[in-house]
Amino acid sequence: xxxxxxxxxxxxxxxxxxxxxxxxxxxxxxxxxxxxxxxxxxxxxxxxxxxxxxxxxxxxxxxxxxxxxxxxxxxxxxxxxxxxxxxxxxxxxxxxxxxxxxxxxxxxxxxxxxxxxxxxxxxxxxxxxxxxxxxxxxxxxxxxxxxxxxxxxxxxxx
Numbered sequence: 001x002x003x004x005x006x007x008x009x010x011x012x013x014x015x016x017x018x019x020x021x022x023x024x025x026x027x028x029x030x031x032x033x034x035x036x037x038x039x040x041x042x043x044x045x046x047x048x049x050x051x052x053x054x055x056x057x058x059x060x061x062x063x064x065x066x067x068x069x070x071x072x073x074x075x076x077x078x079x080x081x082x083x084x085x086x087x088x089x090x091x092x093x094x095x096x097x098x099x100x101x102x103x104x105x106x107x108x109x110x111x112x113x114x115x116x117x118x119x120x121x122x123x124x125x126x127x128x129x130x131x132x133x134x135x136x137x138x139x140x141x142x143x144x145x146x147x148x149x150x151x152x153x154x155x156x157x158x
Contacts (some may be wrong), residue, residue, distance in 0.1 A: 005029055009039045012054045015088035017111055020045040023052025032128060034069070044075065049113065051093070055085060067132040072098050072125045083135045084157045092116075092157060094133040094142045098123040103144055105133070105152050116140070117152035 008014075009027050016023055024043040029036060041052050062084065070079035078097040085091040089111035096103045104118030121144055123129070132143040138155040141148055 005037060009054065011057055013057060014052070014054055016050060016052045017088055017108055017113075018047055018050035020047035020050045023054075025052075025054055030071070032071070038069075038071070051080065053082060053085075053088060055082075059085065061135075063136050065132065065134045067130060069128050069130050070096070071128045072096075072123070074125065076125075078123075079131065081131050081133050083133055086157060090157060092133070092135070092140065092154070094131055094140075096121070096123045096129065096131050096144060098125050103131070103142060103149050105140055105142055105150075107154055107156055109156060116154050117142075117150050119149050121149060 030038040077099040080095040082093040103121040105116045134141040
């Protein structure tokens with residue numbers, strides 16, 4: 001990782017949807033991660049509907065394939081990958097949830113969440129997994145560990 005262990009990751013700005021304090025982010029050592037380091041969101045705030053965001057500064061992107069590796073710790077229940085961010089309250093996000101055993105695609109508009117599509121899936125804790133979302137015009141394909149789970153269509157943030 002470019003910035004080193006224990007510091008905020010470079011190349012991102014940060015925001016969040018929902019209440020509570022801003023998320024806390026840092027580069028941490030993880031021997032199972034690529035290059036032995038990972039970006040961790042480590043705040044423990046439990047406000048319902050709170051989604052801390054690490055937003056890549058290279059955007060905006062409209063049609064893209066976005067991929068993230070994630071590992072849920074004992075204290076985390078879900079991880080997500082957002083695309084087409086307009087604001088911290090307007091975007092699409094694919095969420096892998098270990099507690100519910102699901103992967104869903106949500107649209108946030110004015111900070112309100114609406115499920116577009118989703119399926120039951122095996123989302124593990126303490127193991128690296130890969131979440132991918134492909135956005136092409138109004139079509140979204142969501143995959144987990146290289147297996148396509150579903151296609152969904154929505155034009156709100158197209």
